[in-house]
Structures are given as C-alpha cells and as structure tokens.
Amino acid sequence: MSQVIARTDNAALPSVTVERGERAVFCGLTSIIWLHRRIQDAFFLVVGSRTCAHLLQSAAGVMIFAEPRFATAILGERDLAGMADCHEELDRVVSELLERRPDIRRLFLVGSCPSEVIKLDLANAAARLQGVHDNRLRISAFSGSGIETTFTQGEDQCLASMVPDLPEAPDATQRLMVVGTMADIVEEQFRRHFAQLGISEVDFFPAARADDLPVVGPGTRIILAQPYLSDTVSALLKRGAKLITAPYPLGIEGTLGWFQAAAAEWGRSAESVREALVIPIARAEKSLVKVRESLLGRSIHFLPDSQLEIPLARFLRDECGMLLTEVATPYLDQTLMAEELQRLGADVSVVEGSDLDSALARVRSHRPDLTVCGMGIANPLEAEGLRTKWSIELIFTPIQGFDQVADLAGLFARPLVRERKLEVGSWS
C-alpha cells in the first residue's frame, strides 16, 4: 500500500512518499558480522532458532575469516509453562561459554523471532547473569529479530544497549564522541584529521575494546558516522549529550561538511577547516577523477535497505555526476537526516518504507543503469538484464572519509565497467 505525503512545508526539501508493504531486508542479526569485527573482545550469543544459526553461519562463512565470536543458543519448542526451563538453559549455556572463553569482556544476548524467545525477557536475563558473573565482564541484551529490526538497526539496538554502561563524565569539559561502527583504518585517519583541527578529546563508540567505554555527560558532543542510529542517539541525549547536525562522511563534500560541523563546536570556521584538510581533499579529488568517468551521466535507483541511501545518492549525484531515478530508504529519521535532505534538494524523489511489488515495478519502468538493493532482490533483477549493487557491501567496506572516496565510487563503477566489457566482448 502506498501513500504520498509531502513530509515538509519547506519547498527546498524533497517531498517524501511513504510506502507500507512487504519488504525484503536482512534482520538485525546480520549486524553481528561487522560488530564482532569491531568490538574485538565481545561475544554475541544469539538466542534463536536453527534459521538464525544458518543465517549467521552462511553470512559469516561467506564474508569473514576470523575466529568465531558468536554462537546460537537454540531453545527447543516450549510453551509458556516451560519458561523457567528456558532461563535455566540460558544460564547453563552462558556459564559454559564463560568458563571456556575467559577472554570475553562483553557478552551480548541477542533476541530473535521465535515466539518462545520473544516470551523470554532477555534484558532481565542479562541483568540476572550480570549479578552472577559480576565484575568479570559486562552483559547486555538487544533484539536482532527480523520482526523488529533491519540489518543496520541491529547495530542501533546493540549500541543503545551499551549506553547505560557508559561512565558519567566527571565534569562538563567538551568532548567529541563519534558514534557508529567504522573500520579501524578510518578511525585512525579521522583521529589524525581531528588532531590537525586541534580537537584531541575524541572518543569512538563503539571502540575496538569492550572496556574502552567513553564517558558521557553535558559536555559530550555526538557526531554520527552512520545514519541508522536513532535509538542510540535518543539514549545518549537522555544522558545529557548534544547532537551535532552534520552530513555523513561519505564523499569529499560530505566528509568536509562533517569535519566542519564538528570543528564549529570548537569555534573553528568552515574555511579554516578546509585549509587544514587541503592535502587529503586534494588527494581525494585526484583519486576520484578516473572512477568518475565510469559513473558520469549513468542513472541509479536505490531500493530501501541500509538507511545509507540518502547520503550515498547525494555523493553519487554531486561528486560523480550520476542521475537519480529514485532514492528509497527503509526509515527516514528527519532529525538525523536534516543536513542530507537539505543537500539533496527538492528535485529528488524520496520514498520511505517499502512495498516490494510497487518498488520493483518502478525499477522495471525506469530501467536504471544501476540498482542498489538487497541480496535477495539482486538476482531476479540481474536476470532481467539490470545491473545491481548489494547495499550490504557498503557496510562491510571502509567507505567513510577522504582516503576512501575512490573506493566508494569504485563500488558503484565496477558493475557498470563489467557490463561494458561484456558488451564489447560480445561484439568482438
């Protein structure tokens, strides 16, 4: 079912069509794949079904090569009368796990879809287990259920579950907290840039070590590295932090605007930030020239999947010369996306939510050069002669910052270049 709503009176912003219907997006459990790489001494115990175990094993088997730091506790078919057994079973699994793995510093109990799991109160279970295993590690719970979460919302739920554990800041000294999982290499680059701007009080949340929890309080300024963190932001605001409105650090303009917004809180002018970062900006501009040739004038269509769609569309249009046919996103948080909507402007068709059939009908009628979508939708579209890009790849690849700009553009250029080679091949 589709309903057109002009979500804003501001003629400079895109109007938004809201759609509700069937969606085809991975569940929040998928976020464990990148979260467990980032928080290196954390363990994710999924309380779920065999389907959940299969999802993790197949996704992880394809995408990572690391010692597993996640597992699935499969609870059998039980009715409500068996709830005490469920809790006992969970306690037993956790005790065995912690005995075997003394290196674990943070345990996440991750909820899923089966009704017997939904009946379990995992937050309470986490609090009870924290009491038993006091001091040794921290235990929290979040939902990765496909009923409640998409794959990027899994990260939001995970980080929000950690916010109560963040220590209270001892005073109101201004500190910056960068929120959202990024690759280690991007964190290093960003730390260097912040140092160039004279901002040394910077924390990254989540950090690579589970014990490395940033302090939070009225002096905390939060800036988002990822746009899908609505619940985490709400939890941090309740702890007294202040949100910096900024674009996302994707592309040269997005990254520059992101640093300018952060530095403004430290009293630095936009122009002085541009001057301080002139070398990485020039390097990024140079690296983008070649990739841009493959994207210029080509059309792109975003199906709703990752919540990264709006900043990516802005980058691909403004810095790579692509034409946007439609930009759909599963959820649109107007506050977290304010700066990006402003930059996107009124001429773009934005859709919030998903109604798979009508979304696919529009792709077929536009026949864009490239469609960004979930893995399940890509194959049928490819079979119809349409080129696709899996949006989940954008989460697994370092794409933020100046030094990643060409790699980011390259992710979209590759299917188009491959197609051209095939065309040339078939005529030679």
Ligand code: SF4
């Ligand atoms: Fe498990 Fe539900 Fe995700 Fe399926 S959708 S893998 S049942 S959490």
